[in-house]
Amino acid sequence: MISVEHLTKYYGNFLAVDDISFHIKEGHVYGFLGPNGAGKSTTMNIMTGCLSAASGHVRIDGHDIFEEPDEAKRQIGYLPEHPQLYLNDTPMEYLRFVGEAKGLRGEELDRQVGEVIRKTGIAGVRNRRISNLSKGYRQRVGIAQALLGNPKVIILDEPTVGLDPLQIIEIRDLIKELGRSHTVIFSSHILSEVQAICDQILIISKGKLVAYDTAANLEKQLLAPSEIRLTTDASADELRHILTKVSAISRLRMEKGNSKWTMARISTDRSDIHELSGAIYKAFTTSDKMILEMALKKGTLEDVFIELTESSTGEKTNARKEA
Ligand SMILES: Nc1ncnc2c1ncn2[C@@H]1O[C@H](COP(=O)(O)OP(=O)(O)OP(=O)(O)O)[C@@H](O)[C@H]1O
Numbered sequence: 102m103i104s105v106e107h108l109t110k111y112y113g114n115f116l117a118v119d120d121i122s123f124h125i126k127e128g129h130v131y132g133f134l135g136p137n138g139a140g141k142s143t144t145m146n147i148m149t150g151c152l153s154a155a156s157g158h159v160r161i162d163g164h165d166i167f168e169e170p171d172e173a174k175r176q177i178g179y180l181p182e183h184p185q186l187y188l189n190d191t192p193m194e195y196l197r198f199v200g201e202a203k204g205l206r207g208e209e210l211d212r213q214v215g216e217v218i219r220k221t222g223i224a225g226v227r228n229r230r231i232s233n234l235s236k237g238y239r240q241r242v243g244i245a246q247a248l249l250g251n252p253k254v255i256i257l258d259e260p261t262v263g264l265d266p267l268q269i270i271e272i273r274d275l276i277k278e279l280g281r282s283h284t285v286i287f288s289s290h291i292l293s294e295v296q297a298i299c300d301q302i303l304i305i306s307k308g309k310l311v312a313y314d315t316a317a318n319l320e321k322q323l324l325a326p327s328e329i330r331l332t333t334d335a336s337a338d339e340l341r342h343i344l345t346k347v348s349a350i351s352r353l354r355m356e357k358g359n360s361k362w363t364m365a366r367i368s369t370d371r372s373d374i375h376e377l378s379g380a381i382y383k384a385f386t387t388s389d390k391m392i393l394e395m396a397l398k399k400g401t402l403e404d405v406f407i408e409l410t411e412s413s414t415g416e417k418t419n420a421r422k423e424a
Pocket residue numbers: 112115117135136137138139140141142143144182259290
């Protein structure tokens with residue numbers, strides 16, 4: 102449905118999109134996930150024909166966005182990060198205006214405007230001025246205009262930014278609903294949001310595509326090491342000796358505890374952390390030392406996201422606090 106090949110974009114000397122390539126199939130919800138400034142909006146603006154690129158190709162349903170912009174754009178409905186709504190218009194007037202600009206006329210215009218109003222749940226406010234609508238309803242109007250012309254692909258740039266928690270839930274539900282009838286791509290810097298809505302996740306960091314897969318596969322393939330925190334009455338040397346029998350350990354770090362007990366962090370790269378905890382219990386049974394406390398921490402997608410985006414930006418992302 103969409104093919105992006107070796108896309109590169111500079112702002113002056115600054116490389117904002119760095120040789121990004123990916124393919125998108127019909128009928129799924131895709132999430133562009135990345136910290137602020139990662140290059141999500143720039144990539145979306147190029148994909149929708151709003152911005153040029155230094156090099157690379159974007160094909161929408163076989164049409165090159167640079168060479169056949171009209172055909173390619175017909176397949177896309179776009180809600181930019183800062184949509185230009187006409188605040189003095191009502192949603193009805195605004196949607197009729199956008200519909201006409203997309204070439205709709207007469208009964209077909211009436212039908213489509215009615216349908217997008219119904220789909221986005223704005224019937225109750227369709228005759229109020231947009232300037233009097235809440236941010237959530239304005240965002241719905243923005244999504245409604247993207248749906249006009251019945252495009253195959255809907256691209257939404259940070260559609261939940263600035264909304265209150267209830268509005269966020271409503272817009273997320275709407276995106277999921279749209280995913281039943283369209284291919285939807287939306288961007289966010291909030292991992293939990295992308296995880297909750299998307300079938301596929303594209304992680305973008307510092308202009309590069311650093312991962313592309315389902316949430317479950319990302320966790321499996323890029324697995325952040327799982328870790329066990331252990332407190333024992335064994336000394337550090339005794340613990341090292343007991344654990345020589347445990348092959349699943351990839352890393353062992355002693356931690357400063359109180360003077361009486363030894364505390365350690367034990368990591369594994371294996372996908373099943375219980376394989377490690379079981380082996381540790383077993384190793385202790387053949388010693389005269391005790392496990393006083395054992396806590397398991399499984400590697401999560403959040404760990405993967407933070408590691409991928411930190412290693413390429415060198416900065417802390419804000420995913421953890423907002424997820
Ligand atoms: N018109 C511009 N001129 C110069 N630099 C720009 C311009 N637009 C974006 N940038 C820079 O390009 C980088 C990528 O920006 P972009 O808006 O694509 O990121 P983003 O992932 O969408 O982040 P955000 O969520 O903050 O919008 C950022 O460092 C940004 O400051």
